[in-house]
Amino acid sequence: MVNVAVLGYGTVGSGVAEILWKKQSHVNRRAGEEINLKYVLDLREFPGDPVEKVLVHDFDTIVNDPEIRVIAEAMGGLEPAYTFAKRALEKGISFCTSNKVLVEAKGAELIEIAKEHDANFFFEASVGGGIPVIRPMIECLTADHFDEISGILNGTTNFMLTKMDQEGVAYDEVLAEAQELGYAERNPEADVEGHDAGRKIAILASLNSEKQVSFESLSMEGITKITNIDFEYARSLESSIKLLGSARKKDGKIYALVAPFMVPSSDPLYAVNGVYNAIKLHGDMLENVMFYGQGAGKEATASAVVSDIQDCVRRLGRHREILWSREPAELGDIMEYPFRFLVRVKDEGEEEQGSGGPTVGSAATLKAGVVGGKLAQFAAALGGAGRLVAPRGVTGEAAFLTKPMSEKELNAAIESTGVSVIGRIRLA
């Protein structure tokens, strides 16, 4: 029998406890050992709840009990989770967590401590909730080099963007609905500004580079400026708009960001809708691999935490190497990474039609030529960008589809021609 403890009896923690109680025989058989939930740590009381029999209020009770071999943390936040993880691992107690803040900031260090004490630090549930992605990356995809990891890593924003796309609902309205449904986290900023996705792509980029890619170093752009007009342009390009966390390798450097992207229908991420998440990796041999599932939610996340507990139990006393050092990865300046952009600028009405210039993309969605004046100069400054036909009823603006170019180059074109930018979205 292996004794385990759960830290935090909130949504995920109570889900973990319920699985350990209700699915005992299945969980034990697949762990190869009987798992006994000896303690649950929470500062609160839960009168009448089955947790009462195992509830403790002091971490010392758990960490000082020599029978405890595995601790699962589901409290969230950096502290006290970090201190608890460190103390547990230093005693050789394996530690697993769904806490992306902890993993992003301290993952490399905690893996190191785990290694020193023949224990394990596992964190499958910290990225993609119930979607297996961490373990597949470190156990299955070990022969490939990945030059891109891109994922829909936040269910709330994907729910919102899907609604905007499929039902034409406005941003404010769909945010209110997401909050009503309880999809939005306590602070909606973490979702809509891309911070949640940022921590997750930082973890994946770190595992891929075997070094530290820090959340703080990422470029982050949320979905707050996305409008229904952007979706109409997207549809004209057979695309949708998704908030992606993306890390790309180029010339030995890592370029990582969170931003809304136009995702074409040929991309497997295109069909990932609602609260579902997916992580796509592009490898030198495997090409595209994608993992899809529920990125959040009590049961899905708890299921992933229990899988980590089971794996810790199977590996008691034996450290599973995870290559992730504290050394900072070499990051490139995202402003210098080439993307294609859809750029919407104000059409101030002084333009003359049909001054030529190349067109890009589907002929049906593009005007035959690029208009003259300031817009024509802008198109030329972009190295010849195709102008898209504006969606029905949209006036006073012009939209261009650029060739691959850095944001620095794009900004230079904007500045030199004096166009007023309404919005810009990268193409995936």
Added chain:
Amino acid sequence: MVNVAVLGYGTVGSGVAEILWKKQSHVNRRAGEEINLKYVLDLREFPGDPVEKVLVHDFDTIVNDPEIRVIAEAMGGLEPAYTFAKRALEKGISFCTSNKVLVEAKGAELIEIAKEHDANFFFEASVGGGIPVIRPMIECLTADHFDEISGILNGTTNFMLTKMDQEGVAYDEVLAEAQELGYAERNPEADVEGHDAGRKIAILASLNSEKQVSFESLSMEGITKITNIDFEYARSLESSIKLLGSARKKDGKIYALVAPFMVPSSDPLYAVNGVYNAIKLHGDMLENVMFYGQGAGKEATASAVVSDIQDCVRRLGRHREILWSREPAELGDIMEYPFRFLVRVKDEGEEEQGSGGPTVGSAATLKAGVVGGKLAQFAAALGGAGRLVAPRGVTGEAAFLTKPMSEKELNAAIESTGVSVIGRIRLA
């Protein structure tokens, strides 16, 4: 240093050797040990090929060399692969394979032998080529119960069906193209009749039930009867047609089959096109999880085999439990499992329009009522099935969308009313 051998220098085997030679430092770092390819077994000679230095023609050389700790097999077929696997494992040499025929028929037994000798029998590449699915199932998804596993498990047929759907190419033409491109295996029957997909779903169903689900016990239906008219009906239902291997649990029994299914656009399998494969699992906590990637191809498959070699190396001398016993799983009769069907029957012209009866599905795609006479009797015998509007230019037939019913019930309705069936396709 760990010495390994590869059996078979064909497409996959040579891919494995190339990775071990060309990506040494990456492969070794992630295996935690230096891996040395000491032997490649093949009956043929390869003058001028780098394999010459390690080529042997006799398995005894390999299995009798006490330095060999891991063997990767990529020969295909049951024999001599089975004998070689057994002999290796009995000596405590770990064995990994991309050979679905071997795994489906002898997986349970070889796992047992591996266990007895503290070795491992791994077979990630036998299902889904480069897609991690076996290891995620046994390492990551260990808390869930899965009541359905459905997958696009054959790239050739998916390439063909995608072409038929997107370009309206006829079956014969697209088969010829698949053969030209080298996508079709030596015997196209294995692909188009569903045998290849059948072996793979048998393996996945076995792992899920922890018992033997044999290929021979599966119901298998290929894609040879699928026509462009079927795709037109599918489109009217916002669906596509995919050849799925599917195993479902109901009342403790497993119902497994390979057949073409109408997959609605809301299903993540809908967007899996071309030679890509995907496996979707439905769990009691995780709901849908899906793994997507290249199901075949030299590099993708070889990458998965090398990952298995790396995992064998990390686990030298320690057996990783895989729950799959030789005991037969309890299978249900697929004829009794409820599906919804699209049934196309001949309209012999004696019918009268508009005799009422309920309609099913999108109003726009259904006639207002069900026609009278034999067809009306058939609709009634189906328990009230909605009739679909025939695609433009299609005459002399009527198509019905049934409620969930077993194929036995469907056959009874067909027999009792004497309609002539043109085709039937299940809805996913």
